[in-house]
Amino acid sequence: MTANQNHTPLPTGNDITLPWHLRLPKPLEKDFRLYFRASAAKSTPWALALVAFLIVSAMFIESRISVDVLSFSWRSRLFTLMLTGGCLVLLRKPQWRNWLHEATLVLAFAISLTGNYLGVTIEPSLSYPFFLHTPLAILMICILIRVPFYVALGSSAIMIACMIFSLQLNPGRYPFEPTTLVLVSLAFTCTGLFGQYVYERLLRQYFLSEHVLFQHRNELHSANLVLENQATVDGMTGCINRRGMESRLNHLYHQLKQKTPDAPERITLILFDIDFFKQYNDTYGHPAGDECLKKVASVPLGMVQSDTDFVARYGGEEFVITLADSSFNDALVFAERMRNRVEQLGIPHSGSRISQVVTISVGVACSDSNAENGGQLLKMADEALYQAKGSGRNRVALMSNQGVVEVLN
Ligand SMILES: Nc1nc2c(ncn2[C@@H]2O[C@H](COP(=O)(O)OP(=O)(O)OP(=O)(O)O)[C@@H](O)[C@H]2O)c(=O)[nH]1
DSSP: OOHHHHTOOOOOSTTOOOOTTOOOOHHHHHHHHHHHHHHHHHHHHHHHHHHHHHHHHHHHHHHHHOHHHHHHHHHHHHHHHHHHHHHHHHHTSGGGGGGHHHHHHHHHHHHHHHHHHHHHHSOGGGOHHHHTHHHHHHHIIIIISOOOHHHHHHHHHHHHHHHHHHHHHSTTOSSSOHHHHHHHHHHHHHHHHHHHHHHHHHHHHHHHHHHHHHHHHHHHHHHHHHHHHHHHBOTTTOSBOHHHHHHHHHHHHHHHHHTOTTOOSOEEEEEEEETTHHHHHHHHOHHHHHHHHHHHHHHHHHHOOSTTOEEEEOSSSEEEEEEESOOHHHHHHHHHHHHHHHHHHOOBOTTOSSOSBOOEEEEEEETTSSOOSHHHHHHHHHHHHHHHHHTTSSSEEEEOTTSOEEEOO
16 A cells, blocks of 8 residues: 555545536435435424414314405315324334325325315316415425325326416416416425425435445454454464464453453463474474464364364464363363364374374363462463473373362373
8 A cells, every 4th residue: 555545535525526417327316215204204294284384274264354354265174184194103113104105195296186176076166275275285295294205206297287287277267367376385385395306315425424434434343353353363274373362362362361251260270382393393394384373273273163262373383272161171172182182183293202203292271270370370271381382292281270280190
C-alpha cells in the first residue's frame, strides 16, 4: 500500500450522486423498497389517524354549514372512515405492512372514485365538495401516506383522468368551472408529487450512505479477522503462534480466576519438544526439518476437538496444547496417545540417539496445582518436560498438584 493510499478517506456514501430518475442498482433497489416500506410504516398510522380526524372535522363543518350537504356526504365520509380504520387495524400486524402501499392506493382510489361518482350523480349545487375528494386523495397519497414516487405519479394521473372523465360526462351541469377544479387538482398533484420526490430522494440518499457505510464496516471487519488470523497463526504448521497462545491462555486464566459463567473448570497444559531435532536438521537439512515439524504438528492438531482447546507453536520445535475442562487424567491419556502417534508416524531419524524414528518428550501441568497464571503453568510444564528429557526422552512427565514431577514409564 502506498503512502497516498493510506490517506485516502473512506467513502461515506454521501458523495454518491443519485440519478434524477431515482433508480439504484438492482440489488440495492430491492433492499431499498423494503427499507422504504419500513420507514413509511412508521408514519402511516399517524397519517391515517390524521385522515380520520380530517374526515370527522369535515363532517362537523358540513353539518354546521348545510345539513343538505351532510345528508348526501355522510355515506362517502363513513365509507372512507371505515376504510381508514380498516387500514389502521391491518397495519398493526407486521405481516400486513407488506401490503401498506397497495392498501394506501386502494384507499385513495376508493375515496376519489366515490367522490367523483357522487359528484356527477347528485344535485349540481351540492357536487362541489365531492369533487374535492380527488385532490384530497392525491394529497393523502403524496404527503400523508408515503408511497414510492412513481406509484404516486401514476395513481395521481389516473385519478385526475377519472375526474376529467366524470366532468366530461355531464358538461354544463356544474355551478362552477370544471377547468378550475381540474387546475386546482393539478396544483395539489404537483405540490404533493414534488414533496414525495424530495422525500424519496432524501431517503434514498440516506439509505445509500448507510448501505455504503455498512458495507465498509463489513469489509473492515473481514480484513481485521484476516489480519488477526495472520498475526496469531503460525504460517508453517497452522498452529497458533506464541503471541496468540499467550493471549488465549491469559484469557482462559482470567476466566478461571474470575469464575465467569463460561470459565473452564481447570486448564491443563501439555508442552512437547522433538527429540534431537538439531541432529535431524543436521542430517536431513533444514527443508526436511520443516516438513518434519509440519507432520509432527498435524498429530495434536488432529486430536484437539473442543473449541476452547488449541495447539500452539511455542518455539522452534516446541509445541503447547492447552486443554480446558479436561481432567488431569484425560490430559495425561491425551499426552501419551500423542507421543505414541508421533512415534507411529515413523519419520526416519538416524541422528537420534534413542530411536530410529522421530520422537517427542512431553511435560504436563494442570491449573489445579498452585499455578497462579499462564506463565507459571508453562514453567511447571517445562520443568516436567525437562525431567522427561532427563529420563531418556520419548516419554511423558507430569507436574503433580503437589509440585512433584513424575515421569511415566
Ligand atoms: N527446520 C527447522 N528447524 C528449526 C526451526 N526452528 C528451530 N529449529 C531448529 O531446532 C533445533 C533445536 O535444537 P535444540 O534446542 O538443541 O534441541 P534438540 O536438538 O531437539 O535437543 P533436545 O531437545 O535436547 O532433544 C535447532 O537446531 C533449530 O535450528 C524451524 O522452523 N525449522
